[in-house]
Amino acid sequence: MSCDTDSVAVLRRAEMKLTPQRLMVLSALRHAQGHLTAAEIFEQVRAAYPYVDISTIYRTLTALRTMRLVTETDMGSGDLAYEWVQERPHHHLICSGCHRVLELDHGYLERLGDDLARDLDFEADLHHFAIFGRCAACRPAAAPAASPGL
Amino acid sequence: MSCDTDSVAVLRRAEMKLTPQRLMVLSALRHAQGHLTAAEIFEQVRAAYPYVDISTIYRTLTALRTMRLVTETDMGSGDLAYEWVQERPHHHLICSGCHRVLELDHGYLERLGDDLARDLDFEADLHHFAIFGRCAACRPAAAPAASPGL
DNA sequence: ATCGCAACTGCAATCAGTTGCACAAGCGGA
DNA sequence: TCCGCTTGTGCAACTGATTGCAGTTGCGAT
Numbered sequence: 602m603s604c605d606t607d608s609v610a611v612l613r614r615a616e617m618k619l620t621p622q623r624l625m626v627l628s629a630l631r632h633a634q635g636h637l638t639a640a641e642i643f644e645q646v647r648a649a650y651p652y653v654d655i656s657t658i659y660r661t662l663t664a665l666r667t668m669r670l671v672t673e674t675d676m677g678s679g680d681l682a683y684e685w686v687q688e689r690p691h692h693h694l695i696c697s698g699c700h701r702v703l704e705l706d707h708g709y710l711e712r713l714g715d716d717l718a719r720d721l722d723f724e725a726d727l728h729h730f731a732i733f734g735r736c737a738a739c740r741p742a743a744a745p746a747a748s749p750g751l
Numbered sequence: 752m753s754c755d756t757d758s759v760a761v762l763r764r765a766e767m768k769l770t771p772q773r774l775m776v777l778s779a780l781r782h783a784q785g786h787l788t789a790a791e792i793f794e795q796v797r798a799a800y801p802y803v804d805i806s807t808i809y810r811t812l813t814a815l816r817t818m819r820l821v822t823e824t825d826m827g828s829g830d831l832a833y834e835w836v837q838e839r840p841h842h843h844l845i846c847s848g849c850h851r852v853l854e855l856d857h858g859y860l861e862r863l864g865d866d867l868a869r870d871l872d873f874e875a876d877l878h879h880f881a882i883f884g885r886c887a888a889c890r891p892a893a894a895p896a897a898s899p900g901l
Numbered sequence: 902a903t904c905g906c907a908a909c910t911g912c913a914a915t916c917a918g919t920t921g922c923a924c925a926a927g928c929g930g931a
Numbered sequence: 932t933c934c935g936c937t938t939g940t941g942c943a944a945c946t947g948a949t950t951g952c953a954g955t956t957g958c959g960a961t
C-alpha cells in the first residue's frame with residue numbers, strides 16, 4: 602500500500618474531503634524527518650501546486666490536529682512545530698539558555714497522564730510536549746534560591 | 752511596606768530601570784485576581800498613563816518573565832495569560848471540549864520536575880503549565896482506541 | 902545640579918496565524 | 932453522467948505579538 606493510498610485512507614476515515622491541497626500537506630508531514638513549520642509545509646506544497654494559499658495550510662493543520670493525526674507544539678522558535686503523530690508519543694526539553702532541544706521519552710509524561718486520569722478523570726493530551734528550562738551547562742553555579750518560585 | 756515600594760524593590764533587585772510604565776504593569780499584575788491578558792494590562796495602564804504603547808507592555812512582560820517574576824501561558828483562548836508568580840506554582844487542566852479550566856496542584860508536576868533533574872540534569876520551568884485534554888463529560892463513551900496516539 | 906550613557910519607549914512596520922466572504926470543488930444520490 | 936449541496940479554498944483583512952529605529956528618559960558619576 603503506497604503512501605498516497607494511506608493518505609487517502611486517512612482522510613476518508615476522518616470523513617474529510619480529498620483535495621489536492623490536503624493530500625500534499627499529508628505527504629509533506631508524513632515524509633518529514635521530524636517537525637515542520639507551517640511555512641515549510643507551505644513551501645513544499647506550493648512547489649507542486651502554486652495556487653495554494655497559506656490559510657489553507659493552517660486550516661488543514663488545524664483539522665488534522667483536531668483529528669489527532671498531527672501534533673502542534675510551540676518549541677519557542679517563534680513559529681509552531683507540526684509533526685505527524687507517531688505510534689509512541691515523545692517530548693522535548695528545550696533549554697532557555699542555549700536553545701538546545703533534547704528528546705524526552707514518553708515515560709516521563711505517561712505517569713502524569715495516568716495520575717490525571719485516575720485522580721481527576723481527565724484525559725490529558727500528552728502527545729508532544731515541550732518543556733522549557735535550563736540544562737546543566739546553562740545554570741549558574743550554585744543557583745540562588747532567593748528568587749520567587751522554584 | 753506598601754505595594755508600590757515592593758514594586759520599586761522588585762525592579763531594583765532585577766536591575767531594571769524604574770519607569771512609570773513598568774510600575775503600572777507591576778501594579779496591574781500584582782493586584783490581579785488571577786490571569787491577565789496583555790490587552791487587559793494595557794487597558795489598565797492606559798487609564799492612568801495614556802501615552803503608553805502596547806509594545807512597551809509586551810517588552811515589560813517579556814522582561815519580567817525572563818526575571819521569573821511573571822508567568823506566561825497559552826491557555827488556548829487566543830491570547831496569552833500572564834500572572835504574577837506565586838509562592839507555590841499551580842497549573843491548569845483545560846478541556847478541549849467544553850473549555851472549562853480546572854486548577855491543578857503543583858504536586859502533579861513536581862515529581863516530573865524532580866525526575867528531570869535527577870535523570871537528565873535539567874531544571875525545568877514548571878511554574879504555570881496548561882495541560883489540554885478532555886474532561887469526563889466531554890469524552891465520548893467508550894472512547895475507541897483505534898486512533899493513532901494515546 | 903549637571904552631564905552623558907545606556908536602557909527604555911513610542912511609532913510604524915512586520916510577522917505568524919486567523920477569519921469572513923464569495924466562489925470553487927468534492928462527492929453522494931438520482 | 933448530471934445535479935445539487937455541503938465542504939473547502941483563495942483572497943484580503945484582521946489579530947496578537949514582535950521588532951527596527953529614532954528620540955526620550957532613568958540614573959550613576961562628577
